[in-house]
Amino acid sequence: MTSSESARDWTLRLARPADAALMPSIERAASALFADDPDLAGLDFDDPWEEPQLVSLIRKGHCLVSHVGERMAGFLVSQPFRRELHIWEMDVHPDFQQRGIGAGLVRAAQVDARNSGFKALTLTTFRDLPWNGPFYERLGFEEVTALDAHPRLAGELANEADDGLPIARRCAMIHFLE
Template identity: 50%
Template sequence: MTGPDEAGWNIRLARPDDAPAMPAIERAAGAMFDRIEGLAGIAGQQTVPVDRLRRYIARGHCLVATSGETLVGFLVTQPFGRELHVYEFSVHPDWQGQGIGTALIRACLIDARNCGFIAVTLTTFDQVPWNAPFYRRMGFRDVDPTEHKRLALELENEHANGFPADSRVAMASNIS
């Protein structure tokens, strides 16, 4: 899976040796939330630990965007039954606006479909332009957490970890 060669980036499956570079990208992307009222200091402050990233990568569905040998974005997932859940999705701010995020999501949906998953799920900020509105444009729909126990638990955990409860939404893209 690759992005346009002329764009200077490619998409591929993540490898365990990619994990150490991911927290810096997550932190840089998270800093963009500092300009959103009520979200400053929330996103990107506690990055996904490298050992946990390696466990996700070992499951075979995580993707990275690279420019040469440099990681510029990534999408980390975990299977749950017949659903593939996106746990972290970050593109370094210096590389945003080039279609990398769209390519990562599309590649994730293709991988999920090819592997027999029926949906890709995630939780995200509802009103942040590069979060829920982006996913809605990509075909994701809002999910009522009272109808999806695992996503309800994800939202509860996020709230317990400092995310404002009314700012988050659960989403899914049915791919079957």
């Protein structure tokens, strides 16, 4: 970003079904950040969300996209689970990182969830990567340490372990909206 560009040269809005076609390429590009991590060497980061899955989630009304000009820069995909809104994926294309877009997407999801009557936002992430756990902590999330009280999140972490993610580095996080 040049000094003449605005610090906030991006916009965000609710996602539309047509946006799903662009999300997988952003997810692939953003996953390049994980390529140098030896614990993740065996994972296939070229296996993003599929367009029909994304369209189904978008139709639930709580997914967001961000644009810089005409180009989609990032997205957040979430799904309602009773009184919680779960963030499945949040990615910003590397060309647009470090502009506050990711934080803007999460903050907008917090506002949407609160206005929609949800009691909390949840997600699973890497606890140790700066753009994961510490990033979400700065936005008001805390690690769920009593997973027996959150069986859905415990189940998601178990699924991630089955998929080969290093479970010792993964955590569930929650942001209460009261």
